[in-house]
Amino acid sequence: MNFSPGLRHVLIAASLTLSAASAQTVTVPTDQGPVIGSVGTFQQFMGIPYAAPPTGANRWKAPQPAPTWTTPRDARTPGNICPQVVIALFPVPGRTPGEILGNEDCLFLNVYAPKGSTAASKRPVMVWLHGGSFVAGAGSSYDASVLAQKNDIVVVTLNYRLGALGFLALPALDAEAQGGASGNYGLLDQQAALKWVQRNIVAFGGDPAHVTVAGESAGGMSVCAQLASPQAAGLFQQAIIQSGLCTSPGNAVLQKDAAARNVKYADKLGCRSDDLACLRRADVASVLTTKVPGLRPISNLVWSPTYGTPLLPLPLHDAFAQGKFNRVPVMAGTNHDEGRLFVPVASPDGSPVSLVKYWASAGLLVGTPRAQRVLLQYPFRRYGTPALAFATMFTDGVFSCPAIRVDNALSKYVPLYAYEFNDPQAVSVIKSPSDLPGLGSYHSSSLVYAFQTPLAGVADSGAFSPAQRALSDAFSGAWANFVKTGTPNASGATTWQVFDPAHANVQVFTPTSVRESTNFTTDHKCAFWLALDVK
Template identity: 65%
Template sequence: MSRPFPILALFALASLNLAHAQQPVTVQTEGGAVVGQQSSVRTFLGIPYAAPPVGDLRWKPPQPAAAWNTPRDASKFGGKCPQKVIALFALPGETPGDIQGQEDCLYLNVYAPKGSTSASNLPVMVWIHGGSYITGSSDSYDGTVLAEKNNMLVVTLNYRLGTLGWLSLPALGAEDGGGQSGNYGLMDQQAALKWVKTNIAAFGGDASKVTIAGESAGGMSNCAHLASPQSAGLFRGAIIQSGLCTSPGNSVTLADAQNRNQKYASNLGCKTDDLACLRAAPVDKLLSTKVPGLRPAANLVWSPVYASKLLPLTLREAYGTGQFNRVPVMNGTNHDEGRLFVSVASPDGKPISPVVYWGGTGLTVGAANTVKVLNQYPYRNFGTPALAFATIFTDAVFSCPALRVDAALSKYVPVYAFEFNDPNAVTIVKTPVDLPSLGAHHSSGLAYAFQSKVDGLADFADFTPAQRQLSDAFSAAWVSFIKTGKPASADWKTFDPAQNNVQVFTPDGVEPSVLFSNDHRCPFWLPLDLK
């Protein structure tokens, strides 16, 4: 009498395992069939959206990927783009300074609900990763939970980084007769968005319901897509998380970049017009050669260039005059963005001294503003110079520039401003010795939005019940915007410059606030108009 139970239990267990087992699933794309894996979701990894940018295609606009005749395996990620391992985000087994990745890296991944078909017409989020335009890859972000839980598609992508993605030189501009150089990483992103427009219906997505989303350099990329005529029609909404869109030093013109980079080319041992020499340079040499010049602390060495074919206007000019792709925008920052960068300011792990604090402040705000800022942020009021510097960096580089973007865009499109503020945000990043905690630091909201592990940053499995509740609210706001163009919360109104209203997400709840501007001393910062 006791035998049937274990037999039935084994059958039930086998059925359960079968339900969760990976099963091959095939979808036909414009380039050929891809064979992904299906369990609780459908995943298609390592799909080429452009030709490998190698050899003569190094520093050229992305070219169409070659078609394939036999079904292509889409069960593994494509190679990440060449980059140096950054100490702050090094994973176990990685050594800071090591070079990883390959130039053949223009791949994307699609996460789709299990039952999706070409008739599903589901909304799509295209995720553009951050990493200061020098590091990061699509495989750090798992779209499984977002796709399964919310009946939507998630696309993650790689794009060229560092010198390979953003080098500007007169010879490169003259090569095609169009005067265009640099912004190759941005063109990669546009190529991926065009691939989505053409192919996403086959996976169950609706090409007319694409929202771009990104954090840090990914958020900054989305700011650029708003301003780029070539991005028009490729998305219907944009989520900008911690984008340094109008931050000090990040509106480099094509002319300035070309002038700066000629010395870089010389340091590689090449004449600045010898493109054959430049294209033959080994990747490790490209990544190890420094770009000369002193820049503001918040400036990204490699980034989009303006007054160019792809970006005719700076972001301030484009937004201020309404000459941008007019779609609804969610734009937000984290309450303690700058705390992550204390480790960068003190790479040896020692406490930041007053002298380093004063010097770092000068590099951040410029010599003409240093005394004013130091008087506004005396380090003794913060306990340590490190916390004072982190607060300056947060306010000057992230929070107040975001408020400026909100005000400019809101004259033309619906803008939903937000702030993520978990004072004890889960992170695997080490807290500097002279900070009380990392707080809601730069990148800390990503695991909350994706509701999954984000490599090098945080693991959703470590969340407390209150943090899971915050994650539910934060992620749901993103999802609602992706599906409808606005957050679901009835009390979240569009941004009004007269009120500076920002939706604040904390473990204690979510509510609108008009205190954001004063909290980050924006009445002090905005008149300074840092460049």
């Protein structure tokens, strides 16, 4: 699963609108037409369309050329977010679970640049791919102003199509798709945005030859997909993978299998699977809420990248193991307690996780034949509660050890810097389940430390203690150093060594130190998980 606490756009969009209204303006040319941004302590451009609206006949098609204009376009407020369903696991202030948000006309991006940026600046660029299990989130959820201004870089955030609108594969769609393979529209959107960056970022002060693609959770998996996509070659020169789940259980679905499976989805939607006119007329709410039966809900991404296509010829693990990927320097990491955020998945009714629910969750995660072996590795008595045993199992099996598998593979071909974020009391406004000792460094907790701005409904950077502020400076600084130089080390430093599979050296970020550790694989039982090899 690739959930990430997205859907923060409601509060952030409001604050951005207020700040834009009172700021000075700057006009910048693009190949579509001029755009008007706001200038305060930084320069900000919001809601720039990078492709045509994927509506009507463009639904379930590759992104089409963006609109053009001659009169300067106001780019001081965010564009529409892509259609999505509010998820109970990540509540949105003022919204109820199951509520539909967004508009299909949603292919917008946002640019943050240091004040005074011009075409002559040629600053390094970071392109951010948001998380949200490929069903939620928005680029405008992330305020990259501090990251850009403080570190003298340009940051681009973007929307991409989500859920069935972003990843539906069907035989009838295959017949009309270039290359004969449908689906992966969300990944094609990301590539369209990266191409927009190549054409236009100079005008905003960025260097198109110095682009880092970065993302967390589903965004991290998207980074892995772009690394493995021949069609993304040359669109970026470095990559940051945060909590990417790139080789986690259930994530290697072949496109032909998804297309055959989704025939049932079309039937449930009320259309024949070959009646594309009917499918493209279907209302958004029905498209988003109609489910595909028969999948393991705890580990499978129903709507996510699929493989065996010109866009993604090989599953990620195979592409990385065979060296068939875009070879650029990589920085990759996870959080120490990723799985604690997902305890409600094991107990959706909100009650404490019982032994029965824990046993059942293990079977859903790895399959019934392997469940007993996993349960023996994580006896609940050792952890105090079934909830903490489940959370630790989930962290190790879904995040930490698959990440090491990726590190082992990529590091044979490119410089790779591995890390773990570990603040035992990471700032959060999310309530911890009663049967956990706390959320620890939960899934997505590192983002407020990296961006150093509040994430609405998740965490507030203003709540940092002095030690957490120092941790944030070190963590965010490492990201920025990597964006600027291809190494997370500060200028002249060599304390963070490239990953060596023989030592499994991981840089660990805590409130008291930043240091190399060779205990990561032992701490997370990776010898067990990598031998288990759950597909």
